[in-house]
Amino acid sequence: MSTFSHLEPYAGDPILSLNEAFGHDPRPNKVNLSIGIYFDDAGRIPVLDCVRRAEAQMLAESAPKSYLPIEGTAAARSAVQGLLFGAGSPALASGRVATLQTVGSSGGLRVGADFLRRWFPASEVWVSDPTWDNHRAMFEGAGLKVHPYPYYDAASGGLRFDAMCETLSSLPAQSVVLLHACCHNPTGVDLSQAQWEQLIPLLGERRLIPYLDLAYQGYGDGIAEDAFAVRALADSGLSFFIANSFSKSMSVYGERAGALSVVCADRAEAELVLGQLKATVRRNYSSPALHAAGIISRVLGEPELRAAWEADVAAMRTRILAMRRSLHGVISAKLPGRDFGYFLTQRGMFSYTGLSAAQVDRLREEFGVYLVRSGRICVAGLNSGNVERTAEAMAAVL
Numbered sequence: 001m002s003t004f005s006h007l008e009p010y011a012g013d014p015i016l017s018l019n020e021a022f023g024h025d026p027r028p029n030k031v032n033l034s035i036g037i038y039f040d041d042a043g044r045i046p047v048l049d050c051v052r053r054a055e056a057q058m059l060a061e062s063a064p065k066s067y068l069p070i071e072g073t074a075a076a077r078s079a080v081q082g083l084l085f086g087a088g089s090p091a092l093a094s095g096r097v098a099t100l101q102t103v104g105s106s107g108g109l110r111v112g113a114d115f116l117r118r119w120f121p122a123s124e125v126w127v128s129d130p131t132w133d134n135h136r137a138m139f140e141g142a143g144l145k146v147h148p149y150p151y152y153d154a155a156s157g158g159l160r161f162d163a164m165c166e167t168l169s170s171l172p173a174q175s176v177v178l179l180h181a182c183c184h185n186p187t188g189v190d191l192s193q194a195q196w197e198q199l200i201p202l203l204g205e206r207r208l209i210p211y212l213d214l215a216y217q218g219y220g221d222g223i224a225e226d227a228f229a230v231r232a233l234a235d236s237g238l239s240f241f242i243a244n245s246f247s248k249s250m251s252v253y254g255e256r257a258g259a260l261s262v263v264c265a266d267r268a269e270a271e272l273v274l275g276q277l278k279a280t281v282r283r284n285y286s287s288p289a290l291h292a293a294g295i296i297s298r299v300l301g302e303p304e305l306r307a308a309w310e311a312d313v314a315a316m317r318t319r320i321l322a323m324r325r326s327l328h329g330v331i332s333a334k335l336p337g338r339d340f341g342y343f344l345t346q347r348g349m350f351s352y353t354g355l356s357a358a359q360v361d362r363l364r365e366e367f368g369v370y371l372v373r374s375g376r377i378c379v380a381g382l383n384s385g386n387v388e389r390t391a392e393a394m395a396a397v398l
């Protein structure tokens with residue numbers, strides 16, 4: 001027996017491995033709808049001009065590359081808070097929000113999960129059915145039990161809101177409820193503002209712990225609009241967690257730019273929470289990334305870069321909406337009598353197509369169109385050069 005011979009092979013990640021398989025496919029007309037990455041109309045991952053300018057500033061300054069504080073830079077943290085909670089937020093003014101810069105929002109999700117495991121050892125986690133493939137693994141990896149709550153309605157391509165509320169109403173106090181603040185991954189099905197307003201009092205009455213994941217801010221209806229749930233929860237006075245990411249909104253995936261915020265009862269509690277979150281980070285990855293801090297604080301904090309970023313986000317959102325319309329148009333024409341309206345009503349990068357795993361396999365093998373086997377497509381992988389044939393390929397296997 002050699003040292004590692006007892007190890008089980010890693011099956012690979014359903015999203016990341018598929019994206020790698022796409023890279024190895026030699027077919028020139030292949031289409032990548034697998035991973036949640038925004039591609040422009042030429043099929044490239046854009047480098048936003050505001051990010052390029054922020055990086056040029058950093059290069060010119062050539063500042064020493066010391067360790068960051070465990071919680072990240074003050075400039076990045078306060079920029080994140082302003083973006084999430086809005087200027088003039090009473091929660092920010094009262095100092096009841098603890099925010100750390102983290103290694104992507106995945107790092108934030110995991111730090112929050114470790115914190116929950118330590119300080120709420122009896123709590124279990126409830127995630128939407130379905131949810132992002134990695135949510136369950138992340139919380140289970142932290143030692144928490146994870147359960148599904150009803151969410152997606154396959155029959156209508158919409159939301160099972162009543163069933164969701166019914167399940168959440170039956171949970172023990174201090175259960176953790178993971179919610180996608182906007183642009184639900186993988187379905188693209190979001191709660192309306194009216195539904196959030198109905199859900200929030202329920203979360204409060206049952207004394208549940210909401211944990212928001214906000215990875216696609218700006219891709220749904222707008223930067224402030226997509227923070228509706230964050231701001232409404234903060235206004236309700238509840239305590240909650242929110243992990244947010246800049247990977248998609250700033251097109252800086254590999255920089256691991258994200259944050260974790262915890263809204264507490266008051267300033268003193270926020271200081272306690274921040275301290276324990278710092279302890280969690282220190283024994284995990286020690287401190288976050290310097291380059292990510294510079295990008296976040298400059299792009300959000302400098303008025304010119306901020307305006308350019310907001311315009312970029314609007315352009316990315318608009319292009320995705322145009323792709324949704326094109327896909328809907330072609331597929332509806334090919335398969336008249338079937339209702340594909342959900343492509344138009346679902347929001348953000350993803351749509352659930354209703355394609356079976358066998359149909360997904362056919363799409364990949366026969367047409368070079370890659371999507372995850374749940375039937376999720378990343379609409380941002382469509383462009384004016386591939387949307388028509390992709391829609392035709394989908395219609396052929398449906």
Ligand code: LMR
Nearest residue numbers: 015034035036037132185
């Ligand atoms: C996705 O859902 O495709 C993205 O969030 C990328 C990832 O890490 O899974």
